[in-house]
Amino acid sequence: MKEKIDFDKFRRLISLILYQDEQDDPILSELDGRALVFESLESMILDMWKIREIMRKMSDGNISFEIVGIGPIFDAITKLQTKLKYLNTQMEALSEGDFSQDTDYFGEFSSAFLLMKERLFEDMEALERARLMEQELKRHFKTIFHMIPEPTVISTLDDFRILDYNNAYLSNSGYSEEDIEALNEESIHIYTNDPEKRDIIKHMLHEQGYCENIEVKFKTKTDRIRIGLVSARLYMVEDVTMVVHVIRDITLLKAYERSIKDREMQLELIFENSPIGIIQYNPEGMILNINQYFCNLIGATREQLLNLNMLLLPDENLAQVIKKSLTGNTVFYEDLYKSNITGKEVYVRATFAPVFDDSGLMTGGIGIVEDYTERKEMEEEIRRLSVTDKLTQLYNRLKIDEVLEMELERAQRTQWPFGVILLDIDHFKHVNDNFGHQIGDKTLYDLSRLMEKNVREIDILGRWGGEEFIIIAPKTDVEGTCVLAEKLRKKIEAYNFDKIDGLTCSFGVAIWQEDEDPATVISRVDKALYKAKAEGRNRVAKVLK
Known part of the structure; x- marks a missing residue:
């Protein structure tokens, strides 16, 4: 006779079946020895x-096992497994880009799957467009990359191994694509010829992510730097x-x-060692x-x-010369x-000229200054000798003729x-x-010195020729000229000349008359002299007269 069913115990058993962790196995053991009790269930x-x-x-995604069971529940589960298997097949096809699958088989999932398929199809089209755009951008980048006029290289950061390069780099380095491809097997690096600058560039890239205008030496294929x-x-x-x-x-x-x-150094050497003075001045x-x-x-x-x-x-004259040169004139x-x-006096000859830059703007001036003192003294000496009698050191006849012309013009x-x-x-x-x-020569010289001491500062004394002398007395009438002549006569007569007993001179006097020439x-x-x-x-x- 069967035992009475313990429904509380049965309820707990069902709960254990539904919620028991799969690692626990005591569920079925609860039925051991109780077959008679639960035979009906x-x-x-x-x-x-x-x-x-x-x-x-x-629920774990395993749909490939065989379902063993009888009844409508197992039939329903088997149908569900079949649909899930077909859905899995469709998803695999979709993942491979095949959007031709029929969705009617999915029943109530058909609309959702169709919407998903449409969205996936749109996403795949968008991805394809993005891929094509990416390819186009890559082509554009490559074109622009090779159009860059400066040598451009893409490299790794750790060792600056060259990954890509443009045409300008090939032209500049002398390498061909084949050369670089061959070298890439051994790995070609940038900055190998200048390790110090390589370390500086790497440090700056690590510190701030960029560097600008670092001067580096590169070696070409032919070892040119x-x-x-x-x-x-x-x-x-x-x-x-x-x-x-x-x-x-x-x-x-x-x-x-x-x-x-080098040119500046040469110019500096020329500037500093020039035998003439050079001045540079601003505007x-x-x-x-x-x-x-x-x-x-x-x-x-x-x-x-x-x-x-x-x-x-x-020196206002010199200041005006400088000022005029700064108006664009050479002076x-x-x-x-x-x-x-310093107060030093020097006779100079100088040329002052403006200086212009390439745009035509005046940037100042330059002066070339020559010490003309010695040359000026030489010129003065030559000029003096040209108008001086060598023996007596008085004016010669050439100078006296010149003075006569000048005095005539002034008169x-x-x-x-003026008297003569x-x-x-x-x-x-x-x-x-x-x-x-x-x-005789010494007597002429001593006589010349004696007369020089006894004429006025305004008087012009010269040797006329031989033992004849001439005196031009500016702004002097006949009486004044005669007084001067008599004074000289007496001085000469009284003078004790060396080696000779005594010396006298005869004097002729004339006064310029209006409209007379020399x-x-x-x-x-x-x-008048002949008369004396x-x-x-x-x-x-x-x-x-």
Whole structure:
């Protein structure tokens, strides 16, 4: 006889079947020895257990096992498994891009699956468009990359191994694509020729992510050294850090800079060692630079002269010359210059000219200054010798003729008369014959010095020829001229000449008359001298008309 059913116990057993952890196995053991008690419910409990296990597997995604069971519940589960298998097949096809699958089989899932398929199809089209766009962008990037006029390289960050390069890099380095492909097997690196700069660039990239205008030396395929300014920046590609390097080749620029520097050094050497003074000044007239020759020329130091304003020089004539040069004119200056710093006087000849830049803007001026003192003295000496009698050191006849012309012009202009005295040594031949020409020459020289001491500052004394001398007395009438002649006669007569017993002279006097020319005056004074000699010598005679 069967035992009475314990429904509370049965309820707990069902709960254990539904909620028991799969690691626990005591559920079925609860039925051991109780078949008689639950004989009427045994099959139902076992089916529930199977259903639980089937649903657990399917919820874990396992739909490939065989379902064993009888009844409508198992039939329904089997149909569900079949649909899930078909759905899985459809999903795999969709994942491979096949959107031709029929969705009617899914029943109540058909609309949802159709919507999902449509959205997946749209997403796949969008992905395809994105892929095509990406390819197009890559093509554009490659085109732009190769159009960059500067050598450009993409490399790794750790060792600067070259990953990509543009045509400008090939042209600049001398490598071909085949060369680089061959070298890539051994790995070609950038900056291998300049490790110090490589470390600087790497440090800056790590610190701030970029660097700009780092001067680096590169070696070409033919081992020629080229110099470039490198600007590099980090960028990420699929979580991989890369570096793009743009290299501006400045090899020619550096060579040009060296050439300019060499030229500047040469110009500086020329500037400093020039045998003439050179001054550079700005548009305001301030001295910017001077060479050592100019400093020595006026006896000043460079420090004393720098920043001196030449427009404010006490020498107004020179200041005006500088001012005119700053208006765009080349100006010549020649004069005796006295330094306002040292007080040194020097005769200079100088040319001051404006300086313009490439745009035509005047940037200041330059002065070329020559010490003309010695040459000026030489010129003065030559000029003096050309108008001086060598023996007596008095004016010669050429100079006297010039002075006569000048006095004639002044007399005509002012109506002031001037007198002319012509004197001749009495019996000078006797001196030469008795004492020799050396004593005769000395006597002429001593006589010249004696007359120089006794004429006025305004009087012009010269040797007319042989033992004849002439005196031009500006602004002097006949009485004054005669007084001067008599004074000289007495001084000569009283003078004790060396080696000779005594010396006298005869004097002729004439005064310029209106409308007379020099020849007429000389003719009259010559007649006056002849008259003095005819009347007994050692006297003054005059001829007025």
